[in-house]
Every structure is written in C-alpha cells, then in structure tokens.
Amino acid sequence: MKTVIIYKSKTGFTKKYAQWIAEALSADVFDATKVDIDMIKQYDNIIYGGSLYAAGITGLKFITKNFDKLKDKKLVIFATGASPSSQRVIDEVVSKNFTSEQQKYIKFFYFRGGFDYKKLNFFDKFLMNLLKLKIKSKAKDKLTKDEIGMLSIYDRPTDFSLRKNIDVIVSYLQG
Template sequence: MKTIVIYKSKTGFTRKYAEWIAEDLSADTFDISKVTINILTAYDTIIYGGSLYAIGIIGVKLITQNIDKLKDKKIVVFATGASPSREDGINEIIDKNFTQEQQKYIKFFYLRGGFNYSKLNLFDKFLMTLLKWKIKNKKQEELSSDEIGMLAIYDKPVDFTEKKNIDRIITYVNT
C-alpha cells in the first residue's frame, strides 16, 4: 500500500508529526507546496496535516476540493493546535472544515502541538497581539480555560508534541 504524508506547518509542530508518521509508515512526505492532486491520486493512503487557524485547518482545501478524485483512497486528516484535546472542540473542527459528505471519506485526528510566537509571521503576530489584548481586557471570571492557557504560554514557547500521539493514526492506517 503506497502512502503519502503531506503537511502545511507554520511553526514546525505539524511538520514534526508528519515526519514521525511518514517514518513509522515508510511513507513519502512532502510540504503541501510541492504537491498537486495528480500526485495524490497515485497513492492508496493520503495523510494530510495542518495547523489550526481559528479552528480552520490550514491547507486542507487540497483534500476537500478534490474529494471526488480521492474517494477511493484511505484519507486521514490531522490538525495540530496548542489547546488540549476536547471532544466538543474536535467536533467543532470537523464540522467547520468538512461537509457531512466529506466526513464519510475523511478520518480526522487532533494532535496537540504547541505555540511559538517568535516563529509566527508578522501578520499572525499582529493578530495574536490583538487577541491577547482582547483576552486581557476581560474580567478574570469570564475567561475560558483556553484563554487562560493562551495567556500563560503567550510569551514563552511551548511544545506539547509527543511521538506517542501518532499511535492512533498509525493503527488506523494499518487496519
């Protein structure tokens, strides 16, 4: 079975997971910028990883816009984010990124990544600064656990990646 792992990573956490998955599955791995739909159709299993950006999975449109050409493949999408995994959050990610029809063909996984402000581009730094100010202006009792966590890690890089987090993906692909 021929497997490809593609990814789009802004700060390196998604790339780290993609490389671990590719290594465990002896799969080809590519940054999304190097991949076309014609390349994907040559594979039996397609694994796509992207970081979350306002609960949207960056780069996933390559998969979703071509689902008709990929329906006969095993398709896995994983997203990385700094927040701990929560079922309601995962369901929100799935529903925002995939139609009900697409969900029939795509198996989704969430992997906790990390946060590193210094690796963001200028625009993302600006947006994160606005978000930080917005959160800081809230009353303490109004803050969600995610907002409290974001404020705690904003000024120092954190890396929650663990190789064992890919085990569910590896098991799924191998069954």
C-alpha cells in the first residue's frame, strides 16, 4: 500500500508530525502547496495534516474539494493545536470540518503541538494579541483551564509534540 502525507504547517508542529509519520510508514511527504490531485490519486493511503485555526484545519479544502476523487482511498486527517486533547475538542473539530458523509470515510486524529508567537505572521499575531487581551480582561475566577494554559505559554515558545502520538495513525494504517 502506497502512502502519502500532505501537510500545511504555520509554525512547524504539523510538519514535524508529518515527517515522523512518513518515517514510520516509509511514506512520501509533501507540503500541501507542492501537490495536486493527479499526483495524490496514485496513493492508496492519504494522510493530511494541518494546524487548528479557530477549530478549522488549515489547508483542508484541498481534501474536501477533491473528496469524491479520494473517498475510495484510506483517508486520514490529523490536526495539531496547542490545547490538550479532549473529546470536546475532537468533536468540535470533526463537526466543523467534515460533513456527515465525509465523516464516514475519514479517520480523524488530534495531536497536541505547541505555540510559538514569534513564528506567526503579522495577521495571526494581531489575532492572538486580541485573544490575549480578551482573556486577560476576564476575572481570574472565570478563566477556563484552556485560557489559563494559553496565558502561561503565550510569551515563550512551547512544544508539546511527542513522537509516540503518531502510533495511533501507524497502527490504524498497518492494522
């Protein structure tokens, strides 16, 4: 079975996971900007990885707009984010990114990545500053765990990625 990993990474965490998966599966790996549908259709297993952006998976449109051409393949999507994994996060991401039809064909995984403010582009820095101001304006006793966590890592690069996290994808594709 021929496997490809395609990824879109803003700060490097998704790319890191994509490369680890490629090594573990002896698969080809490509930045999403360097692929087209004809290139991808030759693979049996297609893995797409993107970072989360307001619960949306960056670059996922490549897969969703070509879904009818890919649904007969084994489709795996993973997303990376700074938040710890929880069923609530996974359910929100799945419902926001995939139709009920797509959910029948796509296996989704979430991996905790990290946060590095310095690697964000100008617009993302602007949005993150707005988020930080919004969180800081709340009363301390009204902050969620995620908000407290975000404030604690905001000013320093933080990497939560672990190579062992990819084992679920590797097992899924080999099983």
